[in-house]
Amino acid sequence: MKFKAEVKVMLKPSVLDPQGAALERALRSMGRRNVDSVRVGKLIELVLEADGAAAAEALAAAWADELLANPVMEKYSCVVAPL
């Protein structure tokens, strides 16, 4: 079966995110005073072959551990759906 996996990669909260900080300042300077914090991450879409949703998610997570995210500075989450 084919699945689509979305892997969301974010910098850990403890890691400085200058892009997020710049966007936060931009929103404030646009007068959007409700903004509290902004963090910027990556969304990676994969199409993969697996026996079931659980297997697809396990694969996506394994690939995230291996390559897609750097556990030293990032955390990730995976969402899987059949295609």
Add this chain to the structure above:
Amino acid sequence: MTSPRTAVVVFPGSNCDRDNVRSWRAVTGLEAELVWHKETSLPDYDLIIVPGGFSFGDYLRCGAIARFSPVMSEVARLAARGSLVLGICNGFQILTEARLLPGALTRNRDLKYICKDVTLRVENASSAFTSRYAPGQVLRIPVSHGEGGWSASLRELKELQDQNRVVFRYCAPDGSVSPQDAPNGSLDNIAGVLNERGNVMGLMPHPERLAEEILGGVDGRGVFLSLLEAASGGLKR
């Protein structure tokens, strides 16, 4: 003393590989071999330089793809054997991605690519990479990077500090260290670190760009001279 056998690894997108060969030759009078990243078996080099550049276009994260190149298994094997491994700039990023060095390099604090001379303080002058410098010596060396902010957990940072594995810190020209002296926002102003065994070092600044008078300065020479001494058997590891 035997002449150390030296290699400079070349990835698609490396752009400081030849500079390192040239500086190694200019400083030590010895040759260095260029090694393509697809190599699966290397001779037992005494010294491997992983050079700067933009391996694989810096896609995903700097160094994230290069670390899976076939040659990196050999670099890891030689590091485990005790050979010296020096990662400069993108080379440093690759070695952290490969977990041969601690921490990670993240986007510069001010989001800008920085290409300028910075001043560095030698924090550990007893390593294989820095023995020819004096402790606390201030060097002027260029940086050229967009992702050079070194980051790690506080536990890892403390371990590095306690084990004297911080080799260089960004400093003011008078040698004092405060956060604004780190152009990229590096944690604890860290510019270069050692692995636990002391035979792998990474740094963001480019010693090979300031190793001959014709380049405008020679503050980078000490790295190559230290390596020559260590790789020739002058230092016990």
